[in-house]
Amino acid sequence: MAIAAYPATLKIGANSILDIQTHDLPFKMDTAETTAFSGSGGAPIGTKTFIPTLLGMQCKIAGNWNKADTNGQAVLETNFFARTKTTLIYSPNGTNTYTFGAWITDYNIKTDVKSKADVDFVLLMDGNCTLA
């Protein structure tokens, strides 16, 4: 059954990052091709085969720019300029968590005179992700 996404959280330690409207977690597995002449591993000739290699993830979070969020967005801003790795805890449902360390590779404050101030962060996972 589908679930609503509104209980989702993205935290630094015990503190939710405030004013976030969208985030995702696009894990990606690199692969090495193992296709061999005459087929490989029983695969039919003329088809490709692979093995999984390196796991990685780069995600984007977006929302309302909130400089006053001292335990959330302000930490991301500080860590971006200080080149400091941040440990984040992402929960799509408010219960299950994905914990990972990340470098903040993009910090984009967006302003449009006709609307509110928005922000995007791009997080590059460094190392493994712990699932709970």
Place this chain on the structure above:
Amino acid sequence: MSNQTSLVELQPAIFVKLTADSALMAIATGVFDFGAVPVNQPFPYITLGDDTEGPMNAFGTRGYDATVTLHIWDNTPNFKRCKTILAHMNRLLDQQVLTLATQHHVGTWYDFSRTMNDPGLDTIRHMPVRYRFETQEQ
């Protein structure tokens, strides 16, 4: 705890902002709820009504994207007084701080206005003016 809609907070806040301004109130004879204009109220006056609202949520916080349309009514032969009132309303509301009862006011934007000759005797000048508001519960 904040209200779970911005509409109950916007109308009184707009009313207070407009009626507290002596320059505007020197021209307009009053600001009224759309259905509560006194009989024989002298022109020009302003009515409040025609709201819309949609969500502008963030995770963990409800937010609102609303519009409120105010109406300027006059009985002069042209729209000069209506436009003067519009200028005062823009001075007071467009890109200005608005104090809400419980919610955080993100911003106000002047969105639309038009001049209308009401049908019939063609003696009433009507100018709807729409503002867009963004708010958040806190």
